Amino acid sequence: MRLIFLGPPGAGKGTQAKLLTERYGIPQLSTGDMLRAAVAQATEVGKRAKAVMDAGQLVSDEIVNEIVSDRIDAPDCAKGFILDGYPRTVPQAKALDRMLEEKGLKLDAVIELKVDEAALVRRMENRVAETIAAGGSVRSDDNPEAFKRRLTEYREKTAPLSEYYAGTGQLKAVDGMADVDTVTAEIEKILA
Ligand code: AP5
Numbered sequence: 599m600r601l602i603f604l605g606p607p608g609a610g611k612g613t614q615a616k617l618l619t620e621r622y623g624i625p626q627l628s629t630g631d632m633l634r635a636a637v638a639q640a641t642e643v644g645k646r647a648k649a650v651m652d653a654g655q656l657v658s659d660e661i662v663n664e665i666v667s668d669r670i671d672a673p674d675c676a677k678g679f680i681l682d683g684y685p686r687t688v689p690q691a692k693a694l695d696r697m698l699e700e701k702g703l704k705l706d707a708v709i710e711l712k713v714d715e716a717a718l719v720r721r722m723e724n725r726v727a728e729t730i731a732a733g734g735s736v737r738s739d740d741n742p743e744a745f746k747r748r749l750t751e752y753r754e755k756t757a758p759l760s761e762y763y764a765g766t767g768q769l770k771a772v773d774g775m776a777d778v779d780t781v782t783a784e785i786e787k788i789l790a
Pocket of ligand 1: 605606607608609610611612613614628629630631633650651652654655656657658659662682683684685686690721722724725739748774775776777778781
C-alpha cells in the first residue's frame, strides 16, 4: 500500500498516518519529521533547512526529493509507505512520479484531508498547549506568525496538488473536521 496524505498544516495528516502505520504495518514518511531530525542533528541539510522551516516556508524541492528517494529505498518500505507532507509542490509531485516509475512502484491513493482554516489555527494552539503541559518542546514553527506563513505557502504551492491528483484519478477527499476515529474510518473505507 502506497499512500499520500495531502492537507494544510494541522489537518491531521500526521495523526492519521500514525494510526494507519499500525493498521497496515507500513512506515509513515513525514518529510517534516525527517527535516526536524536533520535540524536537531545539525547535518548539512539541517543547517540549510532550519531558518526556512522556522519562517514557515517550504524547503527546496531538491532537498526533499532526495530525502524521500533515499528513504523509499529502505527495506522497511518494501511493503509500502505513507507519505505525510510530501509532495507539497507540483514539481515535487512530478519528481515523485519519475521516482516511482524508476523504482517500478505505483501509488494506491492520494487522500486529502479537508479542514476549515479557523479550525487549523485552534488545532495548532491546542498542540502548543498540550506540548507545554506534557513538558515537551514546542515546534519552532508552531507560533502565529510562522503558522500564517505555512497557510500561505499551502494555499499558493500545495493546494494546486488537488487538481494535479484529480487529473490522475487518484484523489480521494475526506472530511477532516470530524473526530479522529471518524476520519480514520472514512479513510479505511476508501482503502478497503
Ligand atoms: P510538517 O511537519 O509536514 O508540518 P505541516 O504540514 O505544517 O503539518 P503539521 O504537522 O502541523 O500538521 P498535520 O496535518 O500533520 O496535523 P497533525 O496530525 O499534527 O512540515 C513542517 C515544515 O517542514 C514545513 O513548513 C516546511 O518548512 C518543511 N517541509 C516538510 N515537508 C516539506 C516538503 N515536502 N517540501 C518542502 N518543505 C517541507 O494534527 C495537528 C493537531 O490537531 C494535533 O494536535 C492533533 O492532535 C490534532 N488533530 C488531528 N486530527 C484531529 C481531528 N480530527 N480533530 C481534532 N483535532 C485533531
